[in-house]
Amino acid sequence: MMKKREMTIFGRFKSIRDAMMLSFSVLVVVAVLIFLLIAMNFTKKTIYENSRTSTSQLISQVNYDIDSYIDYMENISWVAASGSDLSRYLFNQEQTPEEKEAAKARILTQFTTILESRSDIYNVAAVADNGEALINSGADSLNKYVDVRQQSWYQAAIHSPTGIAVSSSHVQNAIAGSYHWVITLSRAIVNEQTGEREGVFFVDLNYSAISSLCSNTSIGSKGYIFILDEKGSMIYHPQQQLIYGGLKEERIEDILASKGDFLETEEGEDSKLYTMSKSEKTGWTVVGASYVTELMKNNRQAQMLYLLAAAGILIGVILISSFISSEITKPLRRLRDSMSLVEKGDFEQASVEITAENEIGSLSKSFNAMTQKIHALMEQNIYEQKQKRKSEMKALQAQINPHFLYNTLDSIIWMSEAGENDQVVLMTSALAKLLRQSISNDREQITVAEEIDYVRSYLTIQKMRYKDKLEYTIDVEERILDVWIIKFVLQPLVENAIYHGLKYKETKGNLDIRGYRRGNRVCLVVADDGAGMEESELEHILEKKEKKTKSNGVGVYNVQKRLQLYYGPEYGISYISRKGEGTVATVTIPLDGGKSNEETGR
Known part of the structure; x- marks a missing residue:
């Protein structure tokens, strides 16, 4: 008789490792679930009570800080209102006009000092029943359409047992042209002659200090603090505009009716815990609104901790x-x-x-x-x-224009026959220097100073040949003379300017060579007042198809090609020209002489 094969749960796994992992995971999950059932109720209650206590302490501290702030403002008002100058000025006690003006100046100076030292004060003023008033620095006046004596803050100070009153939030309209939401701290002023309260000193406070005290106290990421007066009017709320616009509501009636320090609302995910602290000094109630979901955040974290332990394996x-x-x-x-x-x-x-x-x-x-x-x-x-570029350089060095050399030697012979020995020496020296610089020096780069010397030698010869038909100037900033530049850049441009711009000019031609630094670049400019070029000619001057001439066997194309090959496409020659007015050629090279491109043979 065949035995029936039984398939156990663990027998369904292809490996023991999988079976052990599953069994151990089940044991851990069951153990954690049992632990959670026992511990979570206790943990939830403890966290909730701790959160309530912590929030209550925060709100009490804010209430205390606001009372301290009001005390400080009362002290300021006492200092300003207790002086004899103010009482005598307001109630027209015996004073000469000069004495009264002096007293007024002292009072306004004191008011100005208060305003300048406190950014949380809008107005400082004193008003008497007889219509006398001193406001801020003296430039402001009372609103003639408002009876200041009927203002609630005025009456509150006059009839207060202590002579001091703190208003609710309101728009101050007693001062002309100043309509701010303020909290007014008012203090009654006693006429020393009658012993009666016949005036009020008041300070209009903006919300900056109170807002700072409330906003700097954090009740979770979504919680906030607001303040109510004894009648339930909103003194401060971080979303005051939404409250006034009816877009946000608070459970004010329930808060005022609550006999304890806590009120919890049942609003699903938005359930709140209101924590109240009433000031004995101002009668204000500081309310902290915190979301229950945030208060219980630590409880959720505890749950996650246990679940993570269960999922450890x-x-x-x-x-x-x-x-x-x-x-x-x-x-x-x-x-x-x-x-x-x-x-x-x-x-x-x-x-x-x-x-x-x-x-x-x-x-x-x-x-x-x-x-x-x-x-x-x-x-x-x-x-x-690199080898190709060096070959091109050597070719350039060898390309001293034979026509130029012939004409120069011819000029030397002519001057020698004419007995102009000094001129012969000068031209011969310039030619020798030009030839020496052309055929010597294996360096691929030279300094700007050396390049300028080469051009100066060339221009010396041309000046002697053309005499009064050519004038030139060279003006190069000293700070760029040591900058490195590839050889034979300026001479082809100068030669081009002479033979194509100035040679056929009937009057004297002028050639200017300038050099200067602009940011991280060096600019070398060759400008002439010669024939100039049409826009169509200008477009083709740097193209390879530019025709070679007997005056310039190389042309500016080769110079442009070498500049961009060595320094990059953002550098090179640019032209500006107008027909009949002249041409400006500008060579731009980097200030570092192309060190970032490669190591040169300096």
Whole structure:
């Protein structure tokens, strides 16, 4: 008889490891759930009570701070209102006009000092029943359409047992042109002759200090503090405009009717706990509104802590899996980083060392071989470009225009026959210097000062040839003379200006060479007042198809090409020209002389 095979729960798993993980997870979850059932009720109650106590302490502290602030303002009002000058001035006691004006000046000085020292005070003023008034610095006046004596804050101070009153929030309209929401602290002024209260000193407070006291006290991320007076009117609320606009409501009637310090509302997710503290001094009630969901946030955190403990093994498994996957993908990440370096042109650090004998190891070896080959090809290309540029430089050095050389030697012979020996020496020296600079010096770059000397030698010869038909000036800032520049940049431009701009001019031609620094760039300018060019000619002057002339065998195209090849496309020659007015050629190079491009042969 065959026995029936029984399949247990654990027998359904293909590995013991999976069975152990599941059984252990179930045991932990059950244990945590039992613990939660016992502990959460106690934890919830404790957290709630602690939150209520903490909030109550915060609100009491705000109430105390506001009372201290009002005390401080009362002291200010006492100092300002208790002086004999104020009483005598307001009630027209025996004073000469000079004495009265002096007293007024002293009082207004005191008022001004108070205003300047306190940014939370809008107005400081004293008003008497007889119509006398002193307001702020003296420039303001009472609103003639308002009877100040009928204002609630005025009557409150006159009839208060202490002679002091603090108003609710209101718009102050007693002072002409000043209509601010304020809280008025008023103090009765006694006429010393009659012993009666016949005036009031008052200070209008803005909300900055009270707002600061309330907003600096945090009751969770959504909780807030507001203030009510004895009648339930809103003195301060962080969303005052919404309250006045009817877009937000508070349970004011319930708060005033509450006999305790706490009131909890049932509003679902928006359930609130109102915590109240009433001031014995002002009669105001400071109310803290906190959301129950925030108060119980710690309770939720405790729940999450227990749940995380229950899921510990699962998280452990996830972490181990994460570690293994990280180890597997680490070579791929290294390969990715190396590719990023290659993308940025950094071949020196792009090699990746992966010793694994698998597909990733094979891929890394191929990648290294590829990057080395690309790097070698790029280095070879850079070397060839550098050699090409050097060859071009040598060609330029050899291209002293034969027509120019012939004409110069002819001029030397002519001057020698004419007995102009000094001129012969000068022209010969300039020619020798020009030739020496052209055929010597293997450096690819020279200083701006050397380039200017080369051009000066060239212009010396041309000036002697053309005599009064050519005038030139050279003005280069001293601070750029040591800047490095590739050779033979200015001479082709100067030659071009003479032969195409000034040579056929009937009157004397002027050539100006300037050099200056602009930011991180150096500008060298060759300007002439010669024939100029049409816009169509200007568009083609820097193109390769520019025709070579006997006066300029190289042309400005070659200069432009060398400048941009060495410094980059953002540098080079730019032209401005008008037909019949002249031409301005500007060479722009970097201030560092192209050090960032490559190491030169200086």
